[in-house]
Amino acid sequence: MKKPIPITNQRYRLGYHLMTPGGWMNDPNGFSFFKGWYHIFYQYYPYEAQWGPMHWGHARSRDLIHWETLPVALEPDANENGCFSGSAVVYDDKLWLIYTGHHTPNAVDPEDFYQDQRVAWSEDGINFTKYGANPVLKTPAGNTKHFRDPKVWQEGDTFYMVLGSQDLDGLGRALIYSSKDLLHWELTTELSKAKSKETEGYMWECPDFFHLDGKDILLMSPQGLEADGDRFRNLNQTGYLMGNVVDKKLQHDGFVEIDNGHDFYATQTMLTPDGRRVMIAWMNAWDSPMPEIEDGWAGALTLPRELSVKDGRVLQKPIRELTGLRQEVLLDGALEVERDYKLGHLAELELTFTEKAEGVLLLLTDGDKSLQLSLEAGGRFVINRNTKDGERAAVLRTGEPLKLQIFIDRSSAEIFVADGELTFTERIYWENDVNCRLLTKAANQVKAWRLESECNQY
Secondary structure (H helix, E strand, O other): OOOOOOOOOOOOOOOOOOOOOOEEEEEEEEEEEEOOEEEEEEEEEOOOOOOOOOEEEEEEEOOOOOEEEEEEEEOOOOOOOEEEEEEEEEEOOEEEEEEEEEEOOOOOOOOOOEEEEEEEEEOOOOOOEEOOOOOOEEOOOOEEEEEEEEEEEEEOOEEEEEEEEEEOOOOEEEEEEEEOOOOOOEEEEEEEEOOOHHHHOOEEEEEEEEEEOOEEEEEEEEEOOOOEOOEOOOOEOOEEEEEEEEOOEEEEOOOEEOOOOOOOEEEEEEEOOOOOEEEEEEOOOOOOOOHHHHHOEEOOEOOOEEEEEEOOEEEEEEOHHHHHHEEEEEEEEOOOOOOEEEEEOOEEEEEEEOOOOOEEEEEEEOOOOEEEEEEOOOOEEEEEEOOOOOEEEEEOOOOOOEEEEEEEEOOEEEEEEOOOOEEEEEOOOOOOOEEEEEOOOOEEEEEEEEEOOOOEEO
């Protein structure tokens, strides 16, 4: 029996973000609520801190903040070489997992593969049984081998599945299937398709489709977009097409990145019991450096974020439950300019700029690693991380007063600008206590809290 890889160094282990107990993590899967618990699953390889044959790691929470790691929910068997991404839905008093079976019949060539969709279920939310007649959906004619990442939801007595796909012309698209029982699926529509590889991608990974504040939104991670100024600077992007469905097609205004940082990919949302649309993502990207690999683990998930629509854009705000992390007030009032204030390794920082904020606003630094935040004329908001290719930027459309909300963890920072009009997600591997240094007189109100340091139970 293989043994999971152990953690050899705690230096970068996060305090209030979900991680594995050891090994590799990527996409969040199966974000759901079942019998009083929130559940999150994730792409997982327990035996190395590198991507490998994909399992489904599993954790549950009462409040979306404090997570209890559970046994592995899915692992590859003789019928599949990997349990790729998917989702979860409650039906018939069971928690059903719908996932992509990844198959590599030629062990010498990992690019020789095919994909299909499979199901498993659980009565207790912990132990899962795979359906004996899997797969429930095979790759259709007219599609390449890229056919994965099912997101399932229910409307009335019908289940719907949105799938990431690639047409034979090499362009990404989202397909919608329907079912009455989760076992028999029929194609309903090609919901949307890329206009070109350069602007909308050759494959759409991790699609998610939902209705929010009067709009229909297709959230996904397109591969292959070419950089365009400040846009699309990462290897692969994550964003949305927003509009309305007309004759089973999504009429939209083009692709919009949902996060502008270095380390954000593969979103998944759920509708909470009280009606909020909450999103979580992989707090890394495929081209991100991951020094924690040396320590026996890799990857983490973002903080949960509540979504809303305002003025034609999707806004994100940290879920209200996160206020429960606050342990101690660190700052409350005006700060002196160019003076260092100690935040430590786990902190939340709120700044309100009452005067016109322009130029370099704030520096977060531990003396070695740093993150600088600026606002240029015309509304271009810029972050600079003192690493290779450290700049990321996006245009802020709202006026004054500018607000910033920043969450610092032992190897990350999540920045919410103007009540979530823009967000920047960063893995930044702090070596020492973090200090904040205000670099403008425009901010007159600053609050900071020390946050809870151990939210994961393994």
